[in-house]
Amino acid sequence: MAEAIAAAAATSLSVKPSNRHSQLFLSSTSFPIIRLNSLKNPNFRPLVVSSTSIDSAATQKTSSKTSFLDQREGSRYLHFVKYHGLGNDFILVDNRDSSEPKITPEQAAKLCDRNFGIGADGVIFALPGINGTDYTMRIFNSDGSEPEMCGNGVRCFARFIAELENLHVKKLSFSVHTGAGLIVPEIQEDGQVKVDMGEPVLKAADVPTKLAANKNDAVVKSELVVDGVTWNVTCVSMGNPHCVTFGIKGGQDLQVDALNLAQIGPKFEHHEVFPARTNTEFVQVYSPSHLKMRVWERGAGATLACGTGACATVVAAVLEGRAGRNCMVDLPGGPLEIEWREEDNHVYMTGPAEMVHGKLFQLLLCFETRAVPDPVYVKSLLVSPEIDNEGRLPRKYRGEGQGAKKNLSPPVEWYNVPEGTKSPALVVQDLDISDPDGPNVPWPHWVVVNIPPHVKRLPEGFSGKEEEFGGEYALIKEGVNGWKLPGWRGPVLPKHGRRFEFKLYALDDESHLGNKVTKEKLEEAVQGHVLGEAVLKCRF
Numbered sequence: 001m002a003e004a005i006a007a008a009a010a011t012s013l014s015v016k017p018s019n020r021h022s023q024l025f026l027s028s029t030s031f032p033i034i035r036l037n038s039l040k041n042p043n044f045r046p047l048v049v050s051s052t053s054i055d056s057a058a059t060q061k062t063s064s065k066t067s068f069l070d071q072r073e074g075s076r077y078l079h080f081v082k083y084h085g086l087g088n089d090f091i092l093v094d095n096r097d098s099s100e101p102k103i104t105p106e107q108a109a110k111l112c113d114r115n116f117g118i119g120a121d122g123v124i125f126a127l128p129g130i131n132g133t134d135y136t137m138r139i140f141n142s143d144g145s146e147p148e149m150c151g152n153g154v155r156c157f158a159r160f161i162a163e164l165e166n167l168h169v170k171k172l173s174f175s176v177h178t179g180a181g182l183i184v185p186e187i188q189e190d191g192q193v194k195v196d197m198g199e200p201v202l203k204a205a206d207v208p209t210k211l212a213a214n215k216n217d218a219v220v221k222s223e224l225v226v227d228g229v230t231w232n233v234t235c236v237s238m239g240n241p242h243c244v245t246f247g248i249k250g251g252q253d254l255q256v257d258a259l260n261l262a263q264i265g266p267k268f269e270h271h272e273v274f275p276a277r278t279n280t281e282f283v284q285v286y287s288p289s290h291l292k293m294r295v296w297e298r299g300a301g302a303t304l305a306c307g308t309g310a311c312a313t314v315v316a317a318v319l320e321g322r323a324g325r326n327c328m329v330d331l332p333g334g335p336l337e338i339e340w341r342e343e344d345n346h347v348y349m350t351g352p353a354e355m356v357h358g359k360l361f362q363l364l365l366c367f368e369t370r371a372v373p374d375p376v377y378v379k380s381l382l383v384s385p386e387i388d389n390e391g392r393l394p395r396k397y398r399g400e401g402q403g404a405k406k407n408l409s410p411p412v413e414w415y416n417v418p419e420g421t422k423s424p425a426l427v428v429q430d431l432d433i434s435d436p437d438g439p440n441v442p443w444p445h446w447v448v449v450n451i452p453p454h455v456k457r458l459p460e461g462f463s464g465k466e467e468e469f470g471g472e473y474a475l476i477k478e479g480v481n482g483w484k485l486p487g488w489r490g491p492v493l494p495k496h497g498r499r500f501e502f503k504l505y506a507l508d509d510e511s512h513l514g515n516k517v518t519k520e521k522l523e524e525a526v527q528g529h530v531l532g533e534a535v536l537k538c539r540f
């Protein structure tokens with residue numbers, strides 16, 4: 001990622017926002033349910049960013065390459081990565097080839113479960129744009145309900161799109177259609193994302209709240225009785241509903257750390273005056289430009305941050321005369337910068353969005369999930385802490401050149417091998433070897449068999465050292481490579497860019513291949529015994 005950013009073109013892409021909140025295209029109670037195998041055209045279609053919305057040669061050049069996630073034609077699998085904005089975490093789904101979310105709200109809720117699923121505050125789908133926008137974002141909360149908008153989510157969405165489309169430029173903005181209308185995130189040079197969140201909606205009926213308007217059409221510092229206690233609340237919609245409180249009537253300023261959020265939060269969320277339920281922000285004022293907020297989110301409970309909530313907080317603070325239009329809002333997961341700009345009445349939010357735990361962890365989270373018939377099925381995964389999927393094979397594992405080490409086998413690890421696997425086997429080969437005198441047959445660099453089922457990794461430099469590693473490792477057998485020599489042999493570099501593939505076979509039986517194990521013998525013997533496969537690809 002760092003290299004890609006360093007190599008980024010100094011181009012700034014931007015799209016002009018038009019009016020937002022023009023229409024809601026979702027109702028919070030209707031969930032389209034679609035089964036993945038019912039899609040008419042499941043083939044992956046790389047999105048070509050239209051020149052009317054993003055007209056940059058740099059974009060055209062880079063957007064065709066989609067190596068970020070494995071895009072397999074006709075795939076029944078769901079490709080996703082986890083991101084977070086200040087700890088408000090989301091499963092981001094590449095849904096660019098279909099205008100309906102690839103999983104149901106029920107499946108999303110299962111994936112979000114922190115004990116029985118991946119764990120997240122919501123699932124976000126990157127869909128094709130509509131109404132002339134570049135993309136559409138939809139989101140399911142962790143309870144499966146569908147909100148109109150998500151502030152932290154749209155920052156994550158922007159970073160996700162930049163990775164998917166390989167758009168590594170210094171500044172990048174695009175238009176996103178959401179249930180709250182048009183939203184425009186802009187990735188800044190420092191990686192933070194600034195979002196034009198549009199205009200706040202204050203009219204009581206549109207928030208929506210049944211509380212009576214007391215300031216023009218708005219509900220500002222109104223009394224709301226929750227569980228016998230009278231709170232002062234201001235109601236704001238940022239596309240989704242928010243109830244902001246700075247404390248109880250006649251009480252002292254809130255000390256938000258002292259609140260029992262899990263107890264009080266649901267009582268606001270389900271209060272009868274909020275027909276679409278509500279998000280609730282409990283706010284403490286440090287100064288007119290510095291606020292502290294804790295949030296109870298509709299459909300997700302206590303979260304570490306809420307972008308739309310931070311925006312609503314500043315709007316409410318301004319309306320109640322407690323703060324100015326530029327504020328830092330401290331959330332449990334970190335601060336957000338919020339500006340409610342007088343000139344255009346739009347709210348601007350700036351903050352971070354990160355892939356969860358960096359590169360290696362991201363690979364581990366690139367599970368493929370079968371959408372039918374079971375909601376969550378995690379496919380086997382082969383990774384290396386030293387090799388990025390679709391990245392370059394590091395020099396130390398090559399056969400020659402600066403930095404190359406003498407036949408140092410790379411470390412590999414595997415996860416989620418199917419139940420019943422008796423013996424995984426590994427084959428590593430060059431897929432692009434060209435023999436001028438013969439057909440293009442993959443050239444084996446490493447063949448490893450008889451791996452005991454409890455062994456889940458081969459450490460760096462393992463080749464040739466089975467006895468040294470001892471224990472179960474001593475049972476592993478290495479076959480011969482393309483040079484008819486046992487063990488690993490690193491590739492040499494006749495030219496850049498050749499494809500190198502690590503493939504793990506999960507076998508339902510041990511392979512009995514005699515003394516001299518070859519790739520061909522293995523491939524023949526495993527027929528009918530492969531319970532699953534996992535692939536790690538790179539180039540050298």
Ligand SMILES: N[C@@H](CCC[C@H](N)C(=O)O)C(=O)O
Pocket residue numbers: 088141146147148149150151152153240241279297298299300303305306307308309
């Ligand atoms: N965390 C989000 C808001 C997500 C939606 C919310 N739970 C709702 O139902 O409205 C944010 O950062 O804005």
